[in-house]
Amino acid sequence: MKQVNIKNIFFVCFFFLFLSFNLNTSESEIYSKEKTQKGKKYFEGYLSFSNKANPCISCHSLDIKSFTLGGGLAKNLTKSYALLTETGINSILNNTPFPVMKIAYENKKLTKEEIECLTSFLYSASKENNLIQYSNKTVYFAFLGFLFLLYIYYCLFFKNKDLLSKN
Secondary structure, three states: OOOOOHHHHHHHHHHHHHHHHHHOOOHHHHOOHHHHHHHHHHHHOOOOOOOOOOOHHHOOEOOOOOOOOOOOOOOEOOOHHHHHHHHHHHHHHHOOOOHHHHHHOOOOOOOHHHHHHHHHHHHHHHHHOOOOOOOHHHHHHHHHHHHHHHHHHHHHHHHHHHHHHHO
């Protein structure tokens, strides 16, 4: 039976981390500046929804720079992306669980593009307030760095130990 080498284990770990890192789409591709600007216009009402729904600002507010005051009838959405992520926001905008919002948007479904733009804008609001601290890339690089340091430790300590025991 072939003995497992620690170098092979490290190589396999690096390979799978590198593969999964490259398969992820970057945040800049998902949340482009154009989508964010368009989302802000939808939120503020400067750009009308295709179904003539009320703009978000009529009930909601945000705490970000260069933003006018919003409505006080519903929650402040500054932390919404940090708490719900893209999936939660999409879910709420597609099929809202809130009774007042359900009535306000009855027969006024938002389009996929409008939801993407609003999600992009809410992401930028959370990012501007430092509520989104670490991206997946940061975690991957930290883990790769940790594995690299372990490998260096192995090379320095265990190889020297083998050399010392032979003498």
